[in-house]
Amino acid sequence: MRPKDLLANVGEFHSKAGGSAANTVRGLASGFGVRCDLVGARGKDEWGAMFASSMKRASVNTSKVRVQPGPTGRCVILSHNGQRTMRTCLDDAVRLQKDALTAEDFSGSKWLFLSGYCLYGEGLMERAVELAAAVGAKVALDLASFEVVRAFRSQLTSLLTRYPVEVVFCNEDEAVEYMGGLQSGATPEQGLRQLSTLCNIAVVTLGEKGCIVKARGSDTILAEPACSGVKVVDATGAGDLFASGFLYGLMRDFPLQKCAQVGCLAGGAIVQTMGAELTQACLRWLFARLHGDLAATVVRDSASAVHQELLECYALIARMGRGVVYYGSARLKQDCPHWQRAVDLGREVARLLDCTTWSGGGPGMMQAATLGALEAKKPVGGIRISREAGTTVRTASYLPTASAVFCRFLSSRKVALVDAGVRAAETDRTAYIFLPGGLGTMDELFEIMTLMQLKKLGSKHAVPLILCNYDGFYDGLMNFLRAMDRNGTVGAAELKDVMLAAHNEEVLDTLAAFYGLSRKVDGEPTHHLTPGKRASSLLGQLP
Structure with a gap:
């Protein structure tokens, strides 16, 4: 029977994206908020x-997945009464070769999750x-299938003997197969004990x-029952998602x-x-059991969307790099005297610090500073939102298409903008710069100060925090802070790192001065800056 005739006679069928390791990292990303990269190949x-599309929807970074000429690997799954049988079709599928792997693929990773199917690529798993x-990453290995274990038992033993593996996942059939198969009379418990000597x-x-779980060197076998009262629709991915949850627990100690x-x-x-x-x-079912019934009511569509937005924002920041974050009014346009100052500042700061310029990606002061950075031919990024100062801004952006994330929720945008200015290392050059702004700008300023x-x-x-006090714009704020200081609701010392620049x-x-850099003023480098030329600390401004 021809394949298309077979499909016509099986009744209802679905096309789903997946794969052993892909299912696990997608579960970690969408179910537990873990930032994951996927390394592999697709047609x-x-x-x-x-x-x-499925991986990106779950906020899995797919930039390390090689796109190659040829077909993507597929499999057929027959599911009935919650149970399933699977057969893969990999003969003509594109594959990742060991020589294609680079150190950059694993840079910054704390864990590596491997599927036993990698053994079909010669030397791929070892590499x-x-x-x-x-890079100091821990290794987790899933044995994938009893057929994989049967075909590569000696290679698995060799790999587990030669390399440090933190955790090995397998099902009962794979555990028995590792011990020699059904004919050996071995039990899953015996397979567990043997594997625990190798990882x-x-x-x-x-x-x-x-x-059942066993740690190396321990005589205790831990048993955990399956969840009760679950209506099984399809068992596909149960082991893969189990690995997601177990690994999340290990990551949380x-x-x-x-x-x-x-x-x-x-x-x-x-x-x-x-x-x-x-x-x-x-997700609602999972979170209710992880965090209680309250979580089930909180984890509605909006909360899940905030989670997804944050992951998208973090992925953009990781790709673009942290840098200087500008805040300011969306209402101030080109006819405002502050506009050109903001453009000039964005350009010169980008040249000085040689880092990414970040903003809310909206109009007004955000646009002006970003345009300045673009004039300097430096990278820019934006965390956009649909409304700025009561005005809908879902229009074509001045930002490059790949340099922005559009958020529906203010909370995810605010968190991401703060993250974009964090200094993760001593060599990072970042700052928070506040141009003249309104309520939203004040909200973000006080959040960062807090x-x-x-x-x-x-x-x-x-991290430097600088207020651009153009034409005394922030003088009123200074009076407010003085009143707070006089009334004992804020300590002046708490404001020592906040700078005011005219x-x-x-x-x-x-x-x-903060980053030990030299500047050229009128063509001459300024290596030694006098205090009078620098912004003054708010601490010095308060009586």
């Missing part, structure tokens, strides 16, 4: 496009483990019976019993839908 076809070890943590999933519980919950969530992609209903006051921001690496030159000199 330049409709299946590959669908796969990439990945070596590169992960070079730090061995985990065997038992389907509707839950899972949960005890192993708690890791197993979270794993069972994640597996219980995914079997309630068709395919291995968590739906809103799955974060600094509570040592939630800048405690490890200080002119752009003071901003530039302050940043140059």
Whole structure:
């Protein structure tokens, strides 16, 4: 029977994006908010496009997935009464070769999750483990299938013997197969014990019976029952999502019993839908059991959307790099005397610090500073929102298309803009610069000042916070802060890192002094800046 005739006779069928490792990282990203990169290959076809769309929808970074000529790998899954049988079709599919892996693929990673299917690529798994070890990443390995174990048992043993592997996941069939198969008379418990001698943590999933876990050197086997009262729609991805939950627990330093519980919950969530992609209903069910009934009411569509927006923002910031964040009024246009000052400041700061210029991506002062940075031919980024100062701004942006994220929710935008100015290392050059602004600008200013006051921001690496007091714009704010100081509601010392600048030159000199840089004024470098040319601290402005 021809394939198209077969499909016509099977009744209802669906096309879903997935794959062992892909399912696990998608579960980590969408279900637990873990920032994940996917390394692999896909074809330049409709299946590959669908796969990439699904991963991006879950906020998985797919920039490390190679797009190659040829078909994307596929599989057929027959599902009935909650159980399923799967057959892959990989013969002509594009594959990632070991020589294509680079150190950059693993840079900054704390964990590497590998599927046993990698063993079909000669030397691929070993190469990945070596590169992960070079950056200090822990390795988690899923044995994937009893057929994989049967075909590569000796290679698996060799790999587990030669390389440090933190955790191995397998189901009961794979555990028995590792011990020699059904004919050996081995049990899943025996497989668990043997695997635990080769890695730090061995985990065997038992389907509707839950899972068993054993740590290297411990005589105790931990057992965790499966979730009760779950209506199983499709078992596809249950083991993959179990691994998502278990790994999340390890990342949070949960005890192993708690890791197993979270794993069972994640597996219980995914079997309630068709395919291995968590739906809103799955997320509500999962969060209610992780965090209580209140979470089920809070984790509605809007909360999930905020979560997704934050992940998109973080991915953009990671790609563009942190830098100087500008805040200011969306209402002040080109006929305002502050406009050209903001353009000039954006241009000169970008040249001085050689970093990304960030803003809310809206009109007014945000646009002016960004246009200045573009004049300097430096990278710019924006965290946009649909309304600025009561005005709808969903229009074509002056920002490059790939340099902005559009948020529906103010909370995700505010958090992301603060993150864009954090100094993660001593060598980072960032700043928060406040141009003249209104209520939104004041809200963000006081939020950052509060974060600094509570040592939630800048405690490890200080970040300059500068107010551009053009034409005395912030004099009224100074009077307000003086009144707060007199009444004892704020301590002047808490404002010592906030700088007030009357002119752009003071901003530039302050940043140059802060980062130990030299500037050219009238063609001459200024290596030694006098205090009079720098912005003054708010501490010095208060009596």
